Amino acid sequence: xxxxxxxxxxxxxxxxxxxxxxxxxxxxxxxxxxxxxxxxxxxxxxxxxxxxxxxxxxxxxxxxxxxxxxxxxxxxxxxxxxxxxxxxxxxxxxxxxxxxxxxxxxxxxxxxxxxxxxxxxxxxxxxxxxxxxxxxxxxxxxxxxxxxxxxxxxx
Amino acid sequence: xxxxxxxxxxxxxxxxxxxxxxxxxxxxxxxxxxxxxxxxxxxxxxxxxxxxxxxxxxxxxxxxxxxxxxxxxxxxxxxxxxxxxxxxxxxxxxxxxxxxxxxxxxxxxx
Numbered sequence: 207x208x209x210x211x212x213x214x215x216x217x218x219x220x221x222x223x224x225x226x227x228x229x230x231x232x233x234x235x236x237x238x239x240x241x242x243x244x245x246x247x248x249x250x251x252x253x254x255x256x257x258x259x260x261x262x263x264x265x266x267x268x269x270x271x272x273x274x275x276x277x278x279x280x281x282x283x284x285x286x287x288x289x290x291x292x293x294x295x296x297x298x299x300x301x302x303x304x305x306x307x308x309x310x311x312x313x314x315x316x317x318x319x320x321x322x323x324x325x326x327x328x329x330x331x332x333x334x335x336x337x338x339x340x341x342x343x344x345x346x347x348x349x350x351x352x353x354x355x356x357x358x359x360x361x
Numbered sequence: 362x363x364x365x366x367x368x369x370x371x372x373x374x375x376x377x378x379x380x381x382x383x384x385x386x387x388x389x390x391x392x393x394x395x396x397x398x399x400x401x402x403x404x405x406x407x408x409x410x411x412x413x414x415x416x417x418x419x420x421x422x423x424x425x426x427x428x429x430x431x432x433x434x435x436x437x438x439x440x441x442x443x444x445x446x447x448x449x450x451x452x453x454x455x456x457x458x459x460x461x462x463x464x465x466x467x468x469x470x471x
Contacts, residue, residue: 262382323451
C-alpha cells in the first residue's frame with residue numbers, strides 16, 4: 207500500500223563539513239512536524255549526520271570543481287508518520303556497497319574522525335537504510351523511519 | 362569548545378557543543394595537546410554538555426584512548442546521554458562509559 211505524501215522539502219548544498227550540522231538540524235525540524243518522541247528526532251539527526259558526512263568525506267575526492275560538489279537532501283513525510291530522507295550526491299560512487307556497509311570498513315584512513323561505523327549507526331537508528339550507487343555517477347542513501355506520532359500513541 | 366580541569370594526575374576535559382566530523386578535528390588537536398603536555402594517568406571526557414554526537418565522536422574517543430594509553434594512562438567517558446552511550450556501545454567499547462554523574466572513583470577505564 208502506498209501511503210499519501212503529506213509534505214516534502216528539498217535542500218541542496220555544497221559538500222562542506224560545516225553543512226553537516228545545518229542539514230541534520232533541518233531534518234530534525236522536518237521530523238518535528240509530527241511531534242514525535244525526542245528519541246526519534248535524536249535518531250534522525252544522527253542518521254542524517256552520518257549520511258551527509260559520508261557524502262562530504264567520500265563523494266567528491268576526484269572532483270576539483272567546487273560547483274560540482276553538491277549534496278541534495280530530500281525529506282518526505284507520509285500519512286501515518288513515515289519519514290523518508292534521501293541524501294544524494296553526484297560523486298564517484300561506491301564500487302562495492304556490501305563492503306562499504308560493513309562495520310569498521312573505511313576508505314578514509316587519513317580521517318581519524320571516521321570510525322567506519324557510519325552505516326552501522328544509520329541502520330541501528332533507522333528502520334530501513336538503502337543505498338543506491340553507480341561508479342562515476344553518484345550515491346543515494348535512503349533513510350526510513352516510522353515516527354511515533356500522537357495518533358500512533360493513542361491506540 | 363573544551364574546558365580542562367587538571368587535578369594532578371587526573372585530567373577532565375569537558376566538551377561543549379556538538380561532536381561531528383566538522384568539530385572533531387579541532388577537539389582532537391586540543392585533547393592531544395593536553396595528553397602530550399600533561400601525560401595524565403586518567404583522562405576523563407565529560408560529555409554532559411554535548412548535545413549531539415555521531416560516529417565521528419566514536420572515532421575521537423577511540424583515538425584518544427590510544428593516545429592516552431601511549432603515555433601510560435587510561436581513558437574514561439562520563440555523563441554521556443542515552444544516544445551517545447548507545448553509539449559507544451555499537452562500537453563495542455561501552456566499558457569506557459561511566460555511569461552518569463557517578464563518583465570519580467567509580468569510573469571504569471579503558
